[in-house]
Amino acid sequence: MGSNLIGIIPAAGMGTRLGQLGNVLPKALLEVEGKSLLDHSLKLLESIGLTRAIIVVGHLESAIREHLSTIDSNLEITFVRQEKPLGLAHAIWCASSQIDADFVVLCPDNLYTEAQDLIDARERFARYEPAFLLLVTTEPSQQRDRRSYKICARKSPAANLFEYEESRPVDGGLELFSTGCVFLQKEALKFLPDFSQATEEHKFRDYLQDISRESVSLIHLLRGMRYDFSSPEDVQDFAQLQKRLSTTFGRGVSAILINEFGEILLQQRDDNPAIRYPGYWSLFGGTVEDSESPFAAVVREVEEEINFRLRNVGLFREFVQNNKREFAFAGEITARIDELTLSEGQGMKFFSPAELFELQIRPDDRETLENYFGVKHD
Structure with a gap:
């Protein structure tokens, strides 16, 4: 499993949190530490051994294509267009005709302090063969629409690894938050709804729950930190933190x-x-x-x-x-x-x-x- 893993980067968002800047700059092209968020994501996919990536584009597609024409990448990159902003599950559906192997979805608005976290996650995805493996952290996201998960240690097959649960248990456990990265088997595509006539977003958590009802699915808890970015202010806060740390x-x-x-x-x-x-x-x-x-x-x-x-x-x-x-x-x-x-x-x-x-x-x-x-x- 996962030897020909494909990377999926959803970069079609409207960038509404960017305000007026979102009219001229895709969020994926926000610059952090001298590189765009998209550049960081591509480099991360390379670091975990991937050779292929599908970038889902939509809003300001030409800006993303033009940017990628100016950088060097060892990845074979394919573009797929998402005509409507109907969420992450819809982005995967738009790319589904190009997905011929297991895949990892990596939202570009997250940076990870430890690339080893994703290397470990890929290894566990191959070893345990879950329907999906979702990366989570103990730190809440600044983005209010991110899904939180509560888990119990009694369902932990290995250190920092838990079984995904559809409902939140009431008897304790850590409250964990999605980091915008999930590894999925190719067979998970069959659980996607038919978006051909859709006009409303299908919640990504509903898609994961549909998968988990049929197959064992896992949650991988990061050992490092992740930073999420949704506005220029987030970039400024990150720069100030890095300055203090130095x-x-x-x-x-x-x-x-x-x-x-x-x-x-x-x-x-x-x-x-x-x-x-x-x-x-x-x-x-x-x-x-x-x-x-x-x-x-x-x-x-x-x-x-x-x-x-x-x-x-x-x-x-x-x-x-x-x-x-x-x-x-x-x-x-x-x-x-x-x-x-x-x-x-x-x-x-x-x-x-x-x-x-x-x-x-x-x-x-x-x-x-x-x-x-x-x-x-x-």
Whole structure:
């Protein structure tokens, strides 16, 4: 499976979030770090071993064709036109006559910090042979129309890999968000609706649900970060973040550890006046060593501090604090409190989301938790 994988890049959108700029510039041609979003997507497809790509065009098609005539790419590129803006499933339907193998849909308005995430996803797509494999992250998208998914660790066949569920479970688990990338078997085309007379958009999540009712489908949780772009302001925010990161010294990690009941595990710091915030509650974490990645660091720190090996964990937030680059992760913890061994601090306890913000929590960890739950508490 997947040896002749085809890349599908939907680039026909109207770019309504661009305002007046969208009348003259396709969103896929927004420039980030000296290259268009479309260029980044093509390079990413090359990096995971693809040789063919179909670009679905529509709004300002000529601008995209002209741009691609000026760049070098090792991909064999085919263009397909989407006459009506009827959504992602419709874009695939428009390209379906050109799809003769398994394929990966990659929306160009996302950038990934770790190309290895997509390499791993392709390998898992080939190994487990799901009907589709959807890439998700623990960080909510700024685009309100992106679908969120809630999953449970008990349906995890491997680290950071979960079975797709049609309905959201009510008994805990991580809330995950689509990143605009999905690997699909060629046979998934038969689940597409007939758009020949369509006038309304068919929701992409409905298409995925139709597939999952017939075949096992999977969700792959990113270990790195993804940034999504829908406006020039997003590009400016990204540039400012990169500038701040370039002036930082040292790296740190923290972990939002969530059990099956949706409770968060916190550590109570020692009552030692020589340390910062003595007696406060905090997330588990520590310093990233020079030779390791943030992902490796958070796994190591949690194992050192409570003797638990994280399996399912994704990067939730990246920020700068006191000239230090911080990486906040969210992950599932499947052990009970009496199965853990605390090596730092004076105690640890699980708290419900309602209880969390009544506690005295270290300020940067409090901000991370507020970001995770989408709330602000004074």
